[in-house]
Amino acid sequence: MRLSLLLPLANLATRHARTLVALAGLWLLACALFCFDIERRLTLDPGWDAPDSGSALAAAHMRDELGRNETPVVVLFSPRPGGPGEVDAADYRQAVDDALTPLYGNPDIGSLHTYYTTGNPALRSRDGTMTYAIVNLKRGHDEGVAAYQHLRASLASDRLDIRLGGELAVYVDVREQLDHDLKLAETISFVLLAGLLVWVFRSGVAAVLPLIVGAVTIVTSVACLKLATWVTDINVYAPNVVSMLGLGLAVDYSLFMVSRFREELALDQATDLALRTTMLTAGRTLVFSGVTVAASLFCLFLLPQRFFHNMGLAGGISVASAMLTTIVLLPALLAILGRRVNRLVPPFLARRPPDTGETGNWYRFSHFVMRHARSVLLVSLAILLVMGLPVKDMKVGPADSRSLPLTAESRQVQQNLENHFPTSEVAPIVVVVHSRDVLTAPASLSALYQLSDAIAGLPGVTRVAGLMSLDPGFSLADYQMLYQHPDQFPQAAAALDEFSRDRTTLMYVHFKQDPTSPEARALVAAIRALARPPALAKVHVGGFPAFHLDYLDTLGHHVPIVLAAIVGVIFVLLFLMLGSLLVPLKVVLTNLLSLSATFGALVWIIQEGHLSGLLGFTPQGALDGTILVLIFASAFGLSIDYEVFLLSRVKEMCDLTKGDSLKSVSTGMQRSGPIITNAALLIGVVLGAFAMGQVVFIKAIGLGLLLSVLVDATLVRMLLVPATLRLMGWLNWWAPKPLMRVYQRLNLGEIETDFRSKQE
Template sequence: MFPFLGGLTGRHPWLIVWLGAILVALGSLYSLDLMQRLTLAPGWEVPDSGSDVTVRVMRDQLGRDETPVILLFRPRSAELGDADSPAYRAAVEEVLGAVAHNADVRSVLSYHGSGDTRFRSRDGREVYAVAQLARGSDEGLAAFERLRAQVRSERVEVLLGGELATYYDIRAQLEIDILRAEVVSFLVLAVLLVWVFGSVVAAMLPLIVGGVTIILSVALLKWFTQFIDISVYAANVVSMLGLALAIDYALFIVSRFREELARDPDVRASLMTTLRTAGRTVAYSGMTVAASLFCLLMLPQRFFQNMGLAGGISVAGAMLTSILLLPALLALLGHRVNRLALPVLARRVARQSDGGRWYRFSYFVMRRAWLVLIATLGLLLVLGWPVLHMAIGPADSKSLPLSAESRQVQDSLEQRFQHADMSPLVVTVHAGGPVQEAAGLAGLHELTRRIRELPGVLAVKGLVSIDDKLELADYELLYAYPEQFAMASETLATYARGEHSVLYVEYAHPHTSPEARELVRAIRAMSPPQGIQDFHVGGFPAFHLDYLESLGKWVPWTILAIVVVIFVLLFFMLGSVLIPLKAVLTNLLSLSATFGALVWMFQDGNLSSWLNFTPQGSMDGTILVLIFAAAFGLSIDYEVFLLSRVKEMCQHSQDNQRAVATGIQRSGPIITSAALLIGVVLGAFAMGEVVFMKAMGLGLLLSVIVDATLVRMLLVPASLRLLGHLNWWAPRPLMRLYQRFNMSELDSESARGGRENER
């Protein structure tokens, strides 16, 4: 295939370039409104779990498809007094009066309307209200924007918080972060690429590939929004991985083309060799990274599936642009790829040859292979030590900067209010018959009694708990004639419809605590009392429990799939059993060091003031899964580039140590440059204000640093030296399979062996 691509790009470069330009123009126009097409809801819920079923029952059976929005009130001047002053109350009720007439608002619960002291701050300076906002087909986004425009007052400051407000602020911040990261990346990369290549023309090519990759990937992502809901986080993943890998792949291909051009002035022949070697390796590397990310599709949560899809799109875009458009550009440029060379840098590039610093350093490591191996493994284990006390927790508005409105609301509720946790457990009950009849009420009464007796339960609100003085017989009489009792008709409208009813369970524990999750387990362990067909438990603690249990069930299988897929692909690339095994083990160690550093920073709070984030005392499991999949693929990316070159040298020299040293000398500077460039991209995204993207960018950056230094410079040459000729060993049946489906960059054309020997 690659000789064919080389011939095609050599014969018709203008055709490919024009087709690429047309696709870029169309993609740019098509993807202009991408952020508006992405859903605010991350998609962390576990399909068909108890919490997910509860949401569906509330929406489909009880007609309750609302999301709570918190309205926090602060006086603009001290003259307004505290929350109990007539002037303060009048100012708040003026705003809430307008909110109550908003067609999008289903109900409003406030301090002045209910007298509930939980809605009043300890010092009496702040109060809040909870408005239940209709979601609608756009998740409540339009309704939220109308509400935000409505709650204006000259006497009190009104801040909006809650889940929807947090997602709204995250989307707005992500748009800013993406634009800033892309601009910073391109500016810094432009300078560094000139330093790496010593030529302005050569330096521009990876930037062109990066820009084209982002545009095409974003356009393809928007196309998928026609069929599935895709989270706003996916746009960051596309930009970050697409740009990073595009620069990575373009660097390898342009470097190899210039290397071949220096030996053979025939542009077409050099291009053919480049695609047959570096082009094939880039394609194979793209397959490994994409396969690693696509394994996220095994996880049931839509969020992970979105990230796997976005990552796969960006990798495919980078790979295809690098092996199709870039060779056409190189064919058109020919020897002009070295134009606008800076003399000092050009001489530095030209000095790179066998016997250089990388060659000598490799021999230094191989002469002390056991010492280097033990010391490096020990250092990686020390770096990974903090993983032992890692805690998994949920993300919330603390992921946003302090300036975000929803973040200010959450901080105020936590710091100034006595008990402002508005996350009750939601228990949906199916009675099997009309719930207000005797059998249904008896079952509800018994279930309510059992839940009240559980430790930590403060109150249970539902059909049979509106007044502690009423007995079961009183409720039966009350709901038998609801038209005669206003309280009965109102309560039925609030808590029941047909065969379904809902209980709200208030509890004493923080909603993210293990005690809250144990309470969920205790309720779910109950058998349905007589008169109740089934019930499900939802609310945030239940969602959190389902999320953690889903991770515990599916993440090990996902990791196993990633490892197996990478192992198989590396075997078909290199024809070895031990090298893929070594690569998997060293990458797992490398990732443990990365996770240890992340725990030390984001969970323990070290460097939080420098990195400008608020530590939450736990790690978001979502981030860890994504980093594992992406970082594992990126690590294998460098493994493929290095080992394919080492095998190339080994097959022609038959001297293992010399092949390792020469291969590292040839690929080491390029891999280091690639790590530096990809680090710039990841670092730019780590500058973002949303903690999720900051942690992911920084985690991938740390992974690249560890991989390019401790692994590639120390572990790889030491282990290759110790394994010797066993590096390329495989059992005979597997070797025959490899020879049949050989995907190595060294094809069967032995005619070029003499030329390769000169390398």
């Protein structure tokens, strides 16, 4: 069998180590200078819209044909001690007008509606102490964030308390909180990792290496992310993925490489030979692991939303950067250090020689597991199935202001709207209509009247605002007369100007239900199911409830394809690594069980709110579909990470022992078990730091990945895998002859067992 292509890299690291490290230093400096302003290149549009969906088409027509590219901001007024207390009082109205006066003439504001200008009772609280204005901000290239910040700075009152809410306000608060959480998580991660790495390696020198690899990985990933902004839009969430996955995997991979290198040194191998062996064993495993994790993340490109493309790209870049840094820079550092990698041992952590023989704890533990393989298998499966039971109660819903801490201003506004106002008219369903003839033609007006009347009659609808809502007492004949002579009726002219352009008009459908509720989505479906009058060419239904309905429909259609692709890619890559047909199948099945346990735990914690007091969040009542997809893709890849670490050593031992299943599994467990446990602990620290953030979206992702890693490193790798390997026996490495010929032709298997003697 020919030697791996990683051998030239090992030789390069041995002969030109200092040059490689110097080049890496220059690369790090260049990347840091290049990416320091990446935030200016990132788009504030998350990219959640499903292309060509009804809601996306409605938004596009509103923007292109009606010139409506605005987002509503709620300006909530409430009494201050000593200030006016009744909304209907003259001094309260004067205070509101004084606060809003700086906004008139602001070019960023499309329109402004108050209780006093519209007389709409929905803008007045039930007890008459609070009111809110709706300010429609123009989105612009930055989704209206700059306009929002200017609006926030312009509002002030010494008589009333003013707070801002709405979708844009929630978005800005989330971004500001995420920036704070990200910096805090990175700081905590590095500090904790530094201490834990010293404890794991029992060497200060060895402990520094994963941190160096992690820093280079993150900076490289961010620089590559900035390059990607030149060819596509990258949203502001992507750097969070880079930090979380990049740092975690860099530490994992470094731990695996450094541990194998020190193991070879302990066998009295020369530094250059130890490094070559490390690269051809651990390095090969890391390449397969990195390709597998990256491939699972790149499968997110099969979803139509740009958000998932960004997450897949950011994740893939992070994995590739971690893998390349580990197999290019780390070997050079190890070549320079040699046996000095074991120096700076803390006095309280005297280094023990690694126990890789048949007397180690992991060897004995694996023997116990395999002696009771059937019982262990049944107990492990039972635990995973019980953990996964809550999945049957899973509900999928959108993220809202409850994702923020209670101190967030936008969340407080949302709570006030829900608790103190009869109905909220901040997130209406929008119906965009195209008529075949001019809008003021009798047939067009008749069709609009018919459609508006049908929508108003649907359960839950409180009112429909549009051309047909000037007066509840007007008949169709009245509207036809008004709009045929708009120059004589200012009310009709104003309505045409507000709601229409050419043959396009829109209706705002206000309703009782929460915009995030299933009932709101059902109302969207009911509107779309209404018969379209013949005089109307097109009818598109948009707004937040429609967007979320389309989002869920898109996930329902595409996610099974993505999951199948992830499973298929991982199956193929594991076969190419191991030359086995049944082991990859077993891996896929056990990982699916592990993920079901993870999702069950998320339902129990995030959806139902158990441990919410301890973790500091509000129960969500549902899980965001975005979270579920990202966790599946990332966790499936990460779980394969540990599977590859274990199986590579088992396969290596199997080749050395000529197929002795019991000994190969036990020895493989003895040599990889401590590494997998330590790797899970270290990456758990990184994910746990992110899980402690204040935004539930990132908290749920960090917590979900943390749970997945813990379940995978304990129940699955320590119990389920050795038990199934024992029960399958020789079938572990079986493959049909045609597939085995493919495997042998590609020559991606392990190195020859007599490699060390050949090198000597």
